Amino acid sequence: xxxxxxxxxxxxxxxxxxxxxxxxVVIDGVTPGLELSEEDIQKELDRRKPxxxxxxxxxxxxxxxxxxxxxxxxxxxxxxxxxxxxNEDARPSAYDDIKDKFRPGHADYTYLKKYGIRxxxxxxxxxxxxxxxxxxxxxxxKKLLARRGVSVIAYTKRAAGIECTRFDxxxxxxxxxxxxxxEAALAMETRLKALQDEQDxxxxxxxxxxxxxxxxxGEPVFDKLDAELAHAMLSLGAVKGIEFGAGFAxxxxxxxxxxxxxxxNGFITNHAGGIxxxxxxxxxLVFRIAVKPVSSIAKPQKTINLNGEETEIRTEGRHxxxxxxxxxxxxxxxxxxxLEDHLxxxxxxxx
Numbered sequence: 001x002x003x004x005x006x007x008x009x010x011x012x013x014x015x016x017x018x019x020x021x022x023x024x025v026v027i028d029g030v031t032p033g034l035e036l037s038e039e040d041i042q043k044e045l046d047r048r049k050p051x052x053x054x055x056x057x058x059x060x061x062x063x064x065x066x067x068x069x070x071x072x073x074x075x076x077x078x079x080x081x082x083x084x085x086x087n088e089d090a091r092p093s094a095y096d097d098i099k100d101k102f103r104p105g106h107a108d109y110t111y112l113k114k115y116g117i118r119x120x121x122x123x124x125x126x127x128x129x130x131x132x133x134x135x136x137x138x139x140x141x142k143k144l145l146a147r148r149g150v151s152v153i154a155y156t157k158r159a160a161g162i163e164c165t166r167f168d169x170x171x172x173x174x175x176x177x178x179x180x181x182x183e184a185a186l187a188m189e190t191r192l193k194a195l196q197d198e199q200d201x202x203x204x205x206x207x208x209x210x211x212x213x214x215x216x217x218g219e220p221v222f223d224k225l226d227a228e229l230a231h232a233m234l235s236l237g238a239v240k241g242i243e244f245g246a247g248f249a250x251x252x253x254x255x256x257x258x259x260x261x262x263x264x265n266g267f268i269t270n271h272a273g274g275i276x277x278x279x280x281x282x283x284x285l286v287f288r289i290a291v292k293p294v295s296s297i298a299k300p301q302k303t304i305n306l307n308g309e310e311t312e313i314r315t316e317g318r319h320x321x322x323x324x325x326x327x328x329x330x331x332x333x334x335x336x337x338x339l340e341d342h343l344x345x346x347x348x349x350x351x
Contacts, residue, residue: 138333
């Protein structure tokens, strides 16, 4: 089946291309009676949109959301919602010089092999612009979760080789990296400015925390909560890995160290990251994703063209130096979509 839809009872389908007419999303399974406005969705989209600072692409897209259905008198009706964002600063001609070349790190070659045709205008569906629809849908999910007392927060933990050494939630939205450590954020900025001068890019790690999540969510054995979150995160083009709780550090721990002991107040530790056996424990849900360096760089690279001939390519244009600050709201959105879906699945199970 085509892979543009995600979710079970709370389900989304995204549409559109980077340099086409519009991008957007259809949401099915929205609880009726939720007070919702375009402003509620716009504030999340503003965190993802391009042109925010020197790190991100200077492409000027307002990413103004239009709710086309599923709302009446300021409340959701329970019917499918269509959210659309018209592309206002598309420049497909910018790709004319490289349309016959495969860009290293991009999905040009694989899309052509799969479909026999590809949209070379800024990667088409493989573009990060597709995530605008996810963020719009995630804003709806986050508002539904807030009514249940569930909050989702993501932030940059590592970028360009520089790690945050402290967690200060108050500074996340106060620096261009959306890092949880103000001092580390300054060092990240300095390193990224140097990479811009080198016509290069960087990746890093985003961490996500979920608070207020009840125990018991997850559908073993194939739709475990961590499996579904992994599916959500790895569906993002820039994400190359995920770990929960202690993650890969667990391989160097003893069982007596990694096991989360309990007392009458609950779990004493949280090495599992809030999920055991694919089911939420009620503890804080914690995971981290590995984000690769941005593929579009102006530095000369070796590649081949459509005829299989060796050539050189420079990807000029408007591109991010580091995608982390813009992927943070996308991570929150995809997490919210999974959680709202599983809360609905659990409610259906217990009827």
